[in-house]
Amino acid sequence: MAGERKFKRREILSRGLSLGIVAGGALILGKPDFLSAKEKSARIPDLVAVKNGEPDAMFKKAIELMGGMEQFVKKGQTVVVKPNIGWPRVPEVGANTNPLLVKTIVESCYAAGARRVYVFDNVVTPTPSNARNCYQLSGIENAARAARAIVVPVDNFSYREVRIPGGKTLKTADVHSLILDCDVFINVPVLKHHSSTHLTIAMKNLMGVVKNRMEYHLTGLDQCIADFCLYRKPDLNVVDAYRVLMSHGPSGPGNPRSADIQMKKTLLMSRDIVAIDAAAAKIFGREPESIGYIKIAHAQKIGNMNLRELKIVTYAM
Amino acid sequence: MTLIKTRRILSFAIFILFVLLFAGAEKMSAVLSGILPPLQFVPALLRTLTEPDVVFLAGLAFILLITMLFGRVYCSFLCPLGTLQDLLIAGSKRLGLRPAPSYAKPLNALRYGLLVLTVATALFGSLSLTCLLDPYSLAGRMLTHFLQPLAAHAYNLSILALKPFDLYLHPKQTTFIPLAVLATTGGFVLLVSVLALGHGRLYCNTICPVGTLLGLLSRASVFHLALDPKACLACRRCESACKAACLDPQTATIDMSRCVGCFNCLDACSSGVIRYQQRRRQPDTGRWSPSRRRFLLGGIAVASGFWALNANLREVPGVREAGANPPVTPPGSISAQRFTQTCTACSLCVSVCPTRVLTPTIAAFGISGLLQPKMNYEKSYCDYECDACGRVCPTGAILPIGLAEKKLTQIGEAELLKDICVVYVDDRNCGACGEVCPTHAIHFTEKETILYPEIDHQYCIGCGACQLACPTTPRSIVVHARGIHKKAREYVHPETSAGSGTTTGPDFPF
Numbered sequence: 001m002a003g004e005r006k007f008k009r010r011e012i013l014s015r016g017l018s019l020g021i022v023a024g025g026a027l028i029l030g031k032p033d034f035l036s037a038k039e040k041s042a043r044i045p046d047l048v049a050v051k052n053g054e055p056d057a058m059f060k061k062a063i064e065l066m067g068g069m070e071q072f073v074k075k076g077q078t079v080v081v082k083p084n085i086g087w088p089r090v091p092e093v094g095a096n097t098n099p100l101l102v103k104t105i106v107e108s109c110y111a112a113g114a115r116r117v118y119v120f121d122n123v124v125t126p127t128p129s130n131a132r133n134c135y136q137l138s139g140i141e142n143a144a145r146a147a148r149a150i151v152v153p154v155d156n157f158s159y160r161e162v163r164i165p166g167g168k169t170l171k172t173a174d175v176h177s178l179i180l181d182c183d184v185f186i187n188v189p190v191l192k193h194h195s196s197t198h199l200t201i202a203m204k205n206l207m208g209v210v211k212n213r214m215e216y217h218l219t220g221l222d223q224c225i226a227d228f229c230l231y232r233k234p235d236l237n238v239v240d241a242y243r244v245l246m247s248h249g250p251s252g253p254g255n256p257r258s259a260d261i262q263m264k265k266t267l268l269m270s271r272d273i274v275a276i277d278a279a280a281a282k283i284f285g286r287e288p289e290s291i292g293y294i295k296i297a298h299a300q301k302i303g304n305m306n307l308r309e310l311k312i313v314t315y316a317m
Numbered sequence: 318m319t320l321i322k323t324r325r326i327l328s329f330a331i332f333i334l335f336v337l338l339f340a341g342a343e344k345m346s347a348v349l350s351g352i353l354p355p356l357q358f359v360p361a362l363l364r365t366l367t368e369p370d371v372v373f374l375a376g377l378a379f380i381l382l383i384t385m386l387f388g389r390v391y392c393s394f395l396c397p398l399g400t401l402q403d404l405l406i407a408g409s410k411r412l413g414l415r416p417a418p419s420y421a422k423p424l425n426a427l428r429y430g431l432l433v434l435t436v437a438t439a440l441f442g443s444l445s446l447t448c449l450l451d452p453y454s455l456a457g458r459m460l461t462h463f464l465q466p467l468a469a470h471a472y473n474l475s476i477l478a479l480k481p482f483d484l485y486l487h488p489k490q491t492t493f494i495p496l497a498v499l500a501t502t503g504g505f506v507l508l509v510s511v512l513a514l515g516h517g518r519l520y521c522n523t524i525c526p527v528g529t530l531l532g533l534l535s536r537a538s539v540f541h542l543a544l545d546p547k548a549c550l551a552c553r554r555c556e557s558a559c560k561a562a563c564l565d566p567q568t569a570t571i572d573m574s575r576c577v578g579c580f581n582c583l584d585a586c587s588s589g590v591i592r593y594q595q596r597r598r599q600p601d602t603g604r605w606s607p608s609r610r611r612f613l614l615g616g617i618a619v620a621s622g623f624w625a626l627n628a629n630l631r632e633v634p635g636v637r638e639a640g641a642n643p644p645v646t647p648p649g650s651i652s653a654q655r656f657t658q659t660c661t662a663c664s665l666c667v668s669v670c671p672t673r674v675l676t677p678t679i680a681a682f683g684i685s686g687l688l689q690p691k692m693n694y695e696k697s698y699c700d701y702e703c704d705a706c707g708r709v710c711p712t713g714a715i716l717p718i719g720l721a722e723k724k725l726t727q728i729g730e731a732e733l734l735k736d737i738c739v740v741y742v743d744d745r746n747c748g749a750c751g752e753v754c755p756t757h758a759i760h761f762t763e764k765e766t767i768l769y770p771e772i773d774h775q776y777c778i779g780c781g782a783c784q785l786a787c788p789t790t791p792r793s794i795v796v797h798a799r800g801i802h803k804k805a806r807e808y809v810h811p812e813t814s815a816g817s818g819t820t821t822g823p824d825f826p827f
Contacts (some may be wrong), residue, residue: 049825088702116483125753125782127697128490129671153487157477185703195761196748196768216787217749218739246808250752254702258810266825282826290766292746307827316823 028215046310047270047279055101055242058267062238063108065313066269072236075113077183081105081149081232084190084205085121085140086135088252092256094245096134097190099143100266101240104263105145105188119144120152121208124250128154139295141167152178159211162231169220174211179232187234187273191241191264191280193249197221200250200274201280202237203229203293222292229302230271237276241283243265274303275310282307320580320593324393332400339460340468346669347708354711356380356395357453358527359661362686367659368713381534388535388542390578392521392528399450399521399577401459401511406560409514418517421562423575428522428529434718435526443685448662452525455505457663458688460679461593462502465668466491490673493696498688517560522575532574541596542583543577544569548590558585644681644691645779645798648699648726649707649716652801657686666690666706672697674781675706692728694781694796699728701755701780724756727803729779729796731758733772738793740769750783750794757808759783770794775806 048065050058063069065275068235073079083097091099109117123134131154135141141151152158159174179185189205196217197204207213216224245252247260264282270276274297278288288294288305298305330564331353338349354360355376364373392399435446448454469489476486494502512519521528535541544555546569556566557584563575571582571591582591643653647666650656667675667690676693680686692699701724707717718726733750735741740748746769751759751770758776761768772794783794 049827051825052823125698125785127672128488130700132487133702150483150485152485155476155488194748195751196746198766198768214749214786214788217747220743221746221748248757251755253810254755260810279827287824292766312827314825316825 016083040223044071044271045313046272046304047275047307047312048135049266049267049268049279049314050317051264051313051314053265053267055098055240055267055317056104057184058242058265059101059104059108059238059269061315061317062267062269066236069108069112072186073109073112073114074182077113078116078117078118078181079109079114079184079186080110080118080120080182081144081186081188082179082205082209083119083121083140083188083240084200084208085134085138086124086208087251088130089252089254090137090256091139092243092261093252093254093259094190094192094243094261095250095252096138096140097188098240098242099139100151101238101242102140102188103143103147105186105238106144106149109184109186110148113138113183117147118182119151120176122154122176122177122211122213123208126154155289156211164227164231166230166300167227168223170216170224173228173231175231175306176209176211179209184236185232185234187237188247189237189239191239191284192245192246192252193260193284197225197293198291199277199281199284199286201231201239201277202234203277203297206234222296225293226297226300226302229297230300233271233273233302235271235274237268237270237277239268239280241268241280244284246284253304274298274305275307277303278305278307279312318545319584321584324390324578324580326392328400328403331395332397332404335397335456336460336464339457339665340465343669343671343705346665347705350665350669350711352707353743354425354453354663354665357711358391359447359451359453360663360711361661362663363712367706368716370713373711380531384531384534384538387527388538388573388576388578389517389531390462390538391531392518392577393579396452396521396527397456398509398525399518402509402518403419403560403579405510405513405519408594414514418559418562418717419556420559420567421516421519422563423563423572428524428532429816431524432526432529442658444658444661445527445685445687448660448686448688449505450524450526451661452527453576454661454663455509458502458667458677459506461492461664461668462494462499463506466494473637474646480505482532490671492667492673493693495679496674498677501679501688506606514621519562521559521577522563528577529574533578534575537596538573539595540593541573542580542591542593544571547591547594548588550588550590551612552587554585554587555582558582623736643798644678645694645729645781645796646802647675647690647692647706647715648704648723648728648778648802649710649718650714650728650802651716653682653798654800656714657682657689659712660686660689660710661712662688662690663711664690665709665711666715667711669705671705672700674699692781694784696754698782698785699780701782702774725778725805725807727778727805729781729798730774730776731772731779731783731794731796733770734793734795737789737791739789740767747788749786749788753782753786755780755782756805776808778805 044067048062050062052119083102085096087095089095106117123131158177162173162175163172164170188201189202191201194200206228241264244262244264246262252259268276268279277294281288281291294305337345338353355373358380361377362372364370365377438446469491473488511522553566556564561577562574563572646653646656674692674697675690677690682689683692704723705718707715756776758773759770779796781796784792784796787794
């Protein structure tokens with residue numbers, strides 16, 4: 001049977017209705033502050049998981065269950081959507097974020113009133129020719145442009161150094177100015193196998209906004225991945241687990257016919273980057289504790305990997 | 318249209334095509350590389366000798382034919398270095414900088430000496446002199462080492478200017494040219510410019526081995542320029558118009574071995590005394606000319622000198638070093654030795670390489686292969702999906718083996734230094750090398766959630782991606798050249814475990 005499993009439809013409806021009344025009331029009174037963080041966290045689920053739909057439909061359902069894009073993007077704000085565009089691979093290989101998902105998110109941001117939406121990723125081998133290949137082959141450049149996003153290519157000079165407060169190994173990072181200057185940061189990784197860290201999901205995807213990535217590899221990959229989240233956590237994480245590359249990641253084979261793909265047709269959404277990585281690991285078939293950076297980030301209280309302690313809304317289409 | 322006008326338009330158009338070949342967009346270079354180099358003497362000759370190709374053979378035949386028919390018109394119509402000098406000369410003339418040239422005696426010892434030396438060294442397996450002096454390769458280096466980086470920097474600057482308007486374009490990668498190479502190319506720019514501005518086409522007539530060789534053929538060309546002494550008014554306008562300094566009005570002779578076929582004299586002579594006509598049987602044919610005697614003697618001396626030297630050639634320090642530890646050569650070059658003996662260092666591969674891994678060297682291949690390019694893995698890596706260098710190489714130094722064969726060509730072999738690799742030393746995940754390995758030669762074994770890299774050498778093609786990605790200093794994974802390239806084994810992906818099946822159940826694992 002399709003439908004909510006943990007919440008009755010009536011319950012969701014009443015929650016949605018009350019949220020609508022609260023939001024509407026707040027707008028009428030001109031006091032958006034009324035939607036205080038305390039109030040919001042009581043209503044917004046910790047994690048939303050949707051499955052058995054197409055990437056665009058699953059995202060629309062998930063953001064609805066999350067309380068709408070308006071929770072995250074306010075009128076006139078600039079948004080950065082950060083997919084994984086790391087590899088010169090076609091979408092069928094599952095090495096990059098699904099282009100349709102990226103397009104749908106950009107559209108949703110504009111619909112919520114965003115002034116500008118940027119799409120960016122620092123590709124894994126950041127030479128200009130490889131970056132161009134990644135942006136084009138992944139289908140993300142065209143998909144994002146079709147939704148009026150500003151697609152920002154890789155360069156060397158747009159990075160600024162920031163201090164990581166409380167970073168154990170990673171003390172400073174050269175972060176792309178788009179991330180430093182934007183109002184809203186939406187992290188849109190793809191879930192896939194990774195030869196260096198077992199899995200790459202949301203936390204690992206943030207390596208694509210820093211320039212000194214090799215420092216991570218040199219000084220401790222798992223610790224640095226966790227440390228970076230102490231600087232800035234994305235305002236929203238959306239994990240693409242539609243087409244999951246089960247082996248030979250992160251690049252996958254050049255030929256999609258050789259790709260070890262499982263059609264999980266799943267999408268996860270959360271503000272907690274550790275929780276979403278833990279849930280994605282479960283979907284892949286691994287225990288979160290077996291992934292170094294998830295364990296470290298949980299210990300550093302960046303987020304919660306104990307899914308049982310979280311309020312999770314699931315929906316099968 | 319007069320001959321001179323035709324020459325100006327044609328040569329300028331060809332020169333612009335050369336600029337686009339070396340500094341234009343990738344696709345344009347790919348198209349032009351099939352059209353322009355076959356019409357260049359050295360690439361056409363080398364390709365015909367090493368890897369016969371009908372287009373290059375036709376090009377060579379065409380060059381020889383037009384030279385035997387019309388003299389050294391090659392130098393004024395087809396040669397990019399020739400047109401570059403003409404442009405310099407025309408520019409300085411307009412500025413009133415250039416003194417009116419006058420007839421000069423040929424420097425026979427120098428020009429024939431250089432020709433014999435170039436041919437002899439090439440026969441003995443070193444293209445160094447050809448690399449240095451060939452006008453096509455020299456022009457290619459000037460365009461690749463100076464113009465292309467300048468154009469790329471200008472483009473990237475204009476991208477910066479667009480950024481505030483939220484307009485973003487992919488930047489262009491600039492080629493890394495080592496300082497010594499830049500200085501060498503700069504030196505030749507200076508030499509050619511100084512000679513051109515002071516003495517016209519002196520480079521072409523004294524240094525250029527192609528010019529000297531074609532000059533030998535031009536001596537007996539069917540059509541030639543002749544001055545009628547009886548009708549000459551001795552105004553000497555033709556003499557000051559002659560860029561080659563080969564027209565002597567006093568003796569009423571035009572030295573066809575040095576005449577570059579620019580036809581300036583025809584235009585300068587108002588009274589029609591100079592004619593471009595079919596050669597009549599000359600009375601002095603067969604006479605023993607002193608210049609020819611000197612040329613022959615010099616040639617024999619130099620050739621025998623090299624014959625004696627050859628046995629010890631490999632013992633010259635630079636050569637021996639390169640033999641023991643040669644740089645990695647691009648896929649399609651078969652072996653380092655074959656590569657150095659076929660490449661003329663025109664830098665066309667350097668200019669089209671999208672990752673800019675091909676870097677010109679000074680003497681990385683020893684003194685037998687000056688300025689030839691190597692795979693520079695400290696700066697970049699060879700893109701698995703690219704075979705651009707082989708498709709453009711005009712001499713056959715990098716053969717067009719096709720992408721499928723290129724993907725299985727072992728140009729080098731990676732070595733993992735476990736004593737400095739961070740995973741082995743610190744028991745921490747890194748895996749940078751394995752992420753970027755395109756052939757699955759690098760795989761990982763898991764011990765207590767840590768992933769340790771290993772290399773399966775049968776799959777490694779030596780592309781250098783791992784070396785570039787390795788974060789340690791010095792690198793823990795390095796690619797060593799394969800002196801002779803080998804074929805790698807193709808990695809077969811395991812059958813996906815019912816992989817593409819859709820998991821449609823409504824359950825979530827949490």
